Amino acid sequence: MAEQKLSTILSLHFLILSLYASSFAIAGRVVVPLLQSYEIPTFKSIFNVTVYDTSKYGILQLNNGLAQTPPMGWNSWNFFACNINETVIKETADALISTGLADLGYVYINIDDCWSSAKRNSEGQLVPDPKTFPSGIKSLADYVHRKGLKLGIYSDAGIFTCEVRPGSLFHEVDDANLFASWGVDYLKYDNCYNLGIEPKKRYPPMRDALNASGYTIFYSLCDWGVDDPALWAPKVGNSWRTTEDINDTWASMTTIADLNDKWAAYAGPGGWNDPDMLEVGNGGMSYQEYRAHFSIWALMKAPLLIGCDVRNMTAETFEILSNKEVIAVNQDPLGVQGRKVQVAGTDGCFQVWSGPLTGHQLVVALWNRCSKAATITAAWEVIGLESGTSVSVRDLWQHKEVAGDAASSFSSKVDPHDCHLYIFSPQAAYRSEI
Numbered sequence: 001m002a003e004q005k006l007s008t009i010l011s012l013h014f015l016i017l018s019l020y021a022s023s024f025a026i027a028g029r030v031v032v033p034l035l036q037s038y039e040i041p042t043f044k045s046i047f048n049v050t051v052y053d054t055s056k057y058g059i060l061q062l063n064n065g066l067a068q069t070p071p072m073g074w075n076s077w078n079f080f081a082c083n084i085n086e087t088v089i090k091e092t093a094d095a096l097i098s099t100g101l102a103d104l105g106y107v108y109i110n111i112d113d114c115w116s117s118a119k120r121n122s123e124g125q126l127v128p129d130p131k132t133f134p135s136g137i138k139s140l141a142d143y144v145h146r147k148g149l150k151l152g153i154y155s156d157a158g159i160f161t162c163e164v165r166p167g168s169l170f171h172e173v174d175d176a177n178l179f180a181s182w183g184v185d186y187l188k189y190d191n192c193y194n195l196g197i198e199p200k201k202r203y204p205p206m207r208d209a210l211n212a213s214g215y216t217i218f219y220s221l222c223d224w225g226v227d228d229p230a231l232w233a234p235k236v237g238n239s240w241r242t243t244e245d246i247n248d249t250w251a252s253m254t255t256i257a258d259l260n261d262k263w264a265a266y267a268g269p270g271g272w273n274d275p276d277m278l279e280v281g282n283g284g285m286s287y288q289e290y291r292a293h294f295s296i297w298a299l300m301k302a303p304l305l306i307g308c309d310v311r312n313m314t315a316e317t318f319e320i321l322s323n324k325e326v327i328a329v330n331q332d333p334l335g336v337q338g339r340k341v342q343v344a345g346t347d348g349c350f351q352v353w354s355g356p357l358t359g360h361q362l363v364v365a366l367w368n369r370c371s372k373a374a375t376i377t378a379a380w381e382v383i384g385l386e387s388g389t390s391v392s393v394r395d396l397w398q399h400k401e402v403a404g405d406a407a408s409s410f411s412s413k414v415d416p417h418d419c420h421l422y423i424f425s426p427q428a429a430y431r432s433e434i
């Protein structure tokens, strides 16, 4: 497109403070051709840039204009698996509106596997299952669009989906055009029955087909982390799964959080690491564990895709999913993935996770993965703050300020498996330098 300035040159300024000498050093003026007008974050004087390595931030880009912040919405799989139909999808859309969750940003209604008939029709097209989706997908897309929501669908970069419906491998152009003609806004693209062809070969054809359809569609790669997609998928999709499927257990959630953490430096506006959808509200974890799950997913800039039955949530589930302050961490426009910065205690289960936010703030999580309550401490050098920086600390679950002028560390007693989440705001003396 002519108006797209594909050769836009942005100059990126890196200002790195030498914290030892307390003096500024200009590390370099780097000129890189980028396809999109965002800048690599400059943490300037506040943060130790080694802690928050963003050297890979935005180096590869799909550039379809989507995913400037992680996607938010709902997906049918974690609660309903194959037991879906158009009634459930419509009622979920209604519930997202009536509960207020849509207004908080949960706008994608994503249908997972099992929407399609077992066979393509005589023209080789995918067909919605006439028993469960008798009105068709276009009608469903129109329904959710009328409510200001977006519709997602599912297919597979293989010859079948995981539930053995037709896959899109070698049918990319037909299927992308069909999805576009229905008004689909999001495609989750799975990895079953892949004939042993490497993901790097199977995922780009659907990118190109979606792009050629002319309809802007969020492209969510689900190759379960095979071949380390963070290294190549940012120019293929808007998000890429980094792990196998989550399940509704503490063991699964913690394992996945750790695996996803490895790729933090690669996330950024336009493309996100995806540690899989939320299990909050499905019953397999405690309130504290779900709060930890939601806190860490938000801090990691993960897609926030609700996986429970939103037509029937408990008050606790709703409280977690509707926490505006935690959602704001996830949707912060800086788009730098927070990361695990310290482990202590037996098996490293006293953990500090943190990440930079706009406004020179930090999000800090104190996460107790042990089975006894413990005091966990975030020391300034660990979270990348210069020693002596005075910060105010706001607790995002208690919704109040808990310290006005912490100066070298901050500690809190955390219940077993719980996670406290805070915003640290450096005080005026530092702000004035910026």
Ligand SMILES: *[C@@H]1O[C@H](CO)[C@@H](O)[C@H](O)[C@H]1NC(C)=O
Pocket: 018, 019, 020, 048, 049, 050, 051, 381
């Ligand atoms: C910055 O953080 C890195 C990694 O944690 C650490 O090795 C280094 O000593 C820190 N630098 C300063 C100046 O604190």
Ligand SMILES: *[C@@H]1O[C@H](CO)[C@@H](O)[C@H](O)[C@H]1NC(C)=O
Pocket: 080, 083, 084, 085, 087, 088
């Ligand atoms: C649609 O699916 C839901 C959830 O599995 C089920 O409770 C309901 O009976 C189904 N409705 C129809 C009409 O099949």
Ligand SMILES: *[C@@H]1O[C@H](CO)[C@@H](O)[C@H](O)[C@H]1NC(C)=O
Pocket: 001, 004, 062, 063, 064, 065, 210, 211, 212, 213, 214, 215, 216, 217
């Ligand atoms: C197709 O890709 C080009 C180049 O990245 C991008 O500018 C355009 O917005 C894309 N179009 C669609 C429909 O995704």
Ligand SMILES: *[C@@H]1O[C@H](CO)[C@@H](O)[C@H](O)[C@H]1NC(C)=O
Pocket: 246, 247, 249, 251, 252, 255
């Ligand atoms: C859930 O995930 C954990 C950790 O990855 C795994 O050990 C366990 O087998 C999974 N459970 C089920 C029921 O799939």
Ligand SMILES: *[C@@H]1O[C@H](CO)[C@@H](O)[C@H](O)[C@H]1NC(C)=O
Pocket: 312, 314
């Ligand atoms: C609503 O959820 C509760 C558990 O929280 C469950 O016992 C009940 O059967 C559900 N109701 C419906 C209509 O699904």
